[in-house]
Amino acid sequence: MNNPKVSSRKTIILREAARLFREKGYSGTNLRELAKSSGIQGGSIYHHFSSKQEILYQIMEYTMTILISKIGELIGSEPEPFEQLRKAIRFHIEYHTSNVNETYVTDAELRSLTPDNYKKIVVLRNKYEHIYIQIIKDGIRAEKMKIDDVKLVSKALLQMLTGVSYWFDPNGSLRINEIANKYIKLFFWGIAGKDNQNHEEAS
Amino acid sequence: MNNPKVSSRKTIILREAARLFREKGYSGTNLRELAKSSGIQGGSIYHHFSSKQEILYQIMEYTMTILISKIGELIGSEPEPFEQLRKAIRFHIEYHTSNVNETYVTDAELRSLTPDNYKKIVVLRNKYEHIYIQIIKDGIRAEKMKIDDVKLVSKALLQMLTGVSYWFDPNGSLRINEIANKYIKLFFWGIAGKDNQNHEEAS
DNA sequence: GCATCAACCTAATGTTTGTCAGGTTGCCCT
DNA sequence: AGGGCAACCTGACAAACATTAGGTTGATGC
Structure with missing residues (x-):
């Protein structure tokens, strides 16, 4: 999704988010699960995205x-x-x-x-x-x-x-x-x- | 939706639910709002539906x-x-x-x-x-x-x-x-x- | 005139949620 | 060797949530 490294953490989050959003909807997806399937802790998402x-x-x-x-x-x-x-x-x-x-x-x-x-x-x-x-x-x-x-x-x-x-x-x-x-x-x-x-x- | 009275409360709830589910998604819709736009209080929905x-x-x-x-x-x-x-x-x-x-x-x-x-x-x-x-x-x-x-x-x-x-x-x-x-x-x-x-x- | 019952209300419970403040780690540059 | 900083963790917050228990109301049938 970004350029520099092909699969940075940010890229992973975006990929997993797209998957979860499709499977459960935007409201149906929670950030703790997204974080988990991206290999980090819940709060750490806010290092890469503001919301x-x-x-x-x-x-x-x-x-x-x-x-x-x-x-x-x-x-x-x-x-x-x-x-x-x-x-x-x-x-x-x-x-x-x-x-x-x-x-x-x-x-x-x-x-x-x-x-x-x-x-x-x-x-x-x-x-x-x-x-x-x-x-x-x-x-x-x-x-x-x-x-x-x-x-x-x-x-x-x-x-x-x-x-x-x-x-x-x-x-x-x-x-x-x-x-x-x-x-x-x-x-x-x-x-x-x-x-x-x-x-x-x-x- | 039901037969007896053309627009029973249950019918209203179903109609409003469909509208809200489309506008905000199933997870994005909360029962208090659904109740309100159906003309009743939050908990009263459970008189008509089990969940x-x-x-x-x-x-x-x-x-x-x-x-x-x-x-x-x-x-x-x-x-x-x-x-x-x-x-x-x-x-x-x-x-x-x-x-x-x-x-x-x-x-x-x-x-x-x-x-x-x-x-x-x-x-x-x-x-x-x-x-x-x-x-x-x-x-x-x-x-x-x-x-x-x-x-x-x-x-x-x-x-x-x-x-x-x-x-x-x-x-x-x-x-x-x-x-x-x-x-x-x-x-x-x-x-x-x-x-x-x-x-x-x-x- | 009283029992019954559907329709509804009120207030609360426990959980889940997005978000955030503050701290830790390890790498890079000088 | 030490400052700087990105990447991440931990623990907490208030708000929002579905669901429930128990109470009120008003119409209907007898």
Whole structure:
């Protein structure tokens, strides 16, 4: 989470906090248990964070910042909207499944933020969502996509993709890459559309 | 929630509990506040419920039971899979948006259930999900739908639909009925599929 | 007119909670 | 060798919490 040492105590606390917050909720988690599973005593958490709230905020702020920056790079190096969307979908699923705890908390614990922190995170959320909206708008302009309500469609997409991390099982039979392909196909052609899988005719 | 008087105290408590559980989480809600917003004193809740946990369980049990029974009626009176799915989608969105608090809690607070209660609710959840799976399977057999992973698709669908209740605004410009139509269109034809809206050619 | 009982109140109990003040340890730099 | 400081511990605090025991009230049925 930080840079210097890959797994400093602070990093450990943030990782364990994300896990506990997902498993028991923010209010349902107490700092003594968090400390214990981070290998320190209860009070010692306050050497690294000023409050419980700050731990939650840092998890969310970090997660959203990474999401935004990574997807920025991704679509920056790809001009074609259709292909941008494919890459974005793949990325969203990959990141959310390999960082379930953090992304789940970022998604579900908005209500536990103080008003100030809430505002800041919502700004980042909207920023991330707007990247998807923009891709789809570009796709329409390039006459590749046919949509009359971009906002609704992008919300539907993100909701659908995030859901993967709720049921994904690393030991299951499906690889992330296969799942991404299935979702791309579903989102592009629906359940009653094309029966062939030739969705590789980009630009 | 109960039958006799439409709005007994017990009903009020359950309604307020669902609201508070959604706004602040199960652990984040305290019984004094719940009592207050239900118009009684803290301890009086225990005249109607044996514990905080029981309140959560009753909300979930009631919600899932209604969902299952209503969708059962719905598809029982409609033989054609395509039309069944349309009705199911419409119903899911409608019920979830007009009972946001209850459905949100049922969806998000599984982790707060005791092991025994957890098992019971999960059974009901699976039952509900399997109705969708069955519809889609029937649709494939009738050669109306083209899907290679029914489970994945039904999970994607439900996730997408439930998401509507997270952003839906009764005072916004979109009516529930319009939203349902857009989701049906999206799920059936995708964003790159048919450009016309003639998805009314069911059997 | 009295017994009954559901609905509710009041006050208390024991536990858990976030937070903090003050102290200890061991490493780094000079 | 000794100051400085980050990392951590210990013990305590007040507040908040779910839950309970025992009491009050008012309507209903006989």
